[in-house]
Amino acid sequence: MGMNIIEKIMAKHAGKDSVVPGEIVECAVDAVMLHDVGTPGIQRPFNALGTDKIADGVDCIIIPDHFVPANTVAAAENLKITREFAERMSIENYYEIGRGGICHQVMMEKGHVKPGQIIVAPDSHATTYGAAGAFGTGLGVTDVAIALGTGKLWFVVPETVRVNLTGKLPEWVSAKDISIYLLGKFKDGELLYRSLELGGNIIHEMSMDSRECLADMALEMGVKACLVECDEITDAYLKKALKGEPYELVTPDQDASYEAVYDVDVSDMVPMISMPHTPSNAATVKEAEGKKVNQAFLGSCTNGRMEDLKIAADMLRGKTISPKVRLIVTPASNEIYNKAMEKGYLKIFMDAGATITNATCGACVGGHLGLIAAGEVCISSSNRNFRGRMGSKDGEIYLASPAAVIASAITGEITDPRGVS
Amino acid sequence: MNISGKVWKYGDNIDTDVIYPGKYLVHFDPEEVAKHVMEGMGDGFAEKVQKGDLIVAGQNFGTGSAREQAAMALRYAGLAAILADSFSRTFFRNAINNALPVVAVKGISKWVEEGEELEVELTKGIIRKVNTGEELKFIPHPQLIMDIVNAGGAINYYKEKNK
């Protein structure tokens, strides 16, 4: 019997010829990503482990992003702990503020993700690394400390659900809309604990930016990992990001087995939105149209990439946003920030009336740079709309694509981007 | 490893905020953490629970956040094991890592009543009603999981192993 992508990765890292779902295996971990919340968090279990060094063979990447630059003294203390730990452990890949950005984006663009790797982080959206064919997953601080100190972790081999995205993607419909559609489809915990494997012609026609959005957002379906089938586009991206380092693409065997296989034809898909207060509360943007918005947020590890900023710039060129709306734009990394500046996108945003922030989790995690007040409504390109996520628990968050966020910022109410050109 | 104890029953989707409310996330001391076990349920569980008791629950026990305090609270409040139809991914890991045995058996929530006494043979994969002798089988955990639980948790296990 053949193996699917995650089974191949786990078997290899457990030193076995094959693995089956339900089996518990001990796997070697290739890399650990830490940020300014996770680094302070792992200190206690890491010390309890009685080790004072990172296990051989484990690549540790530290990317402060949640509360940067420090917005409180407590955040400054945590950033100090993070910086000191990086120094003490002689971490080469430490991305100081101004040289990195949002952790998952930095991991991808700086070439810290290779197909077939196992990468863990004290951050749930580590599933993003599946866009490049790696098994990325978020864990508690004890697990992360163990991975860092021993280079190993136990895992249950998950059941895998395969989704083939087929058909032709309509104009104004993006990876984010597909994610929200799938969240609605699998809302009854059907993907809980599973690995989601994505393939189909739509995947292979998609940019890396879009694949990263899908793998990131998949976490909200309760998956352990999301593996996107590698192809020439992955290859081209890896060649550049890894600067000549060797890697091997991972693809599923022809006779791989899955718990379930779904073919999802996207040809008739329309712009989607997650209504408050859970990402799986999926509806069409049309159904939510007319709702007044106070804030529109374009950013996060879900949709703060070049492709997203380009859509926004194209829509906003020569236009101004509604005087009733604050549009906050947070490029996902400094690299993206810089590119957007060179391309003139930032000027377009400024002229339209937007506020541009540094590359940070900021508004997405309700930390700083764009919290909402009681009774306020925010349309956001991020991945979570839990009650209170972006500020007051009496506010409302709607999740949608960058196009819908910008369309809504222009009109001042939730707007289907197909109506704004 | 055998466990026997009295059952407390809970339903489906008992989330981490019910098991350990978010406002206590600043605590890490096991004694302090245990004081707030199941506080979100509002049923005075922390006062009633006895060392060695068991919880039997429905689907997706421990759903929600990855907070380790949820598993810690149950363990240090004295629960000997949690048996449920299914567990959330992070809760399952956190429980094992904190040496709290967790057993997933489909249908157990229908099979057991509150207050019943159960015997659990973890390595053999048998759950037995003490009163009637009725049995329910489950697939025992592999050696690695048992070793982690027996070592008193993941940190201890790996600390020993790395010596």
Ligand code: SF4
């Ligand atoms: S941008 Fe939001 S979802 Fe992404 S890592 Fe930061 S807080 Fe998490």
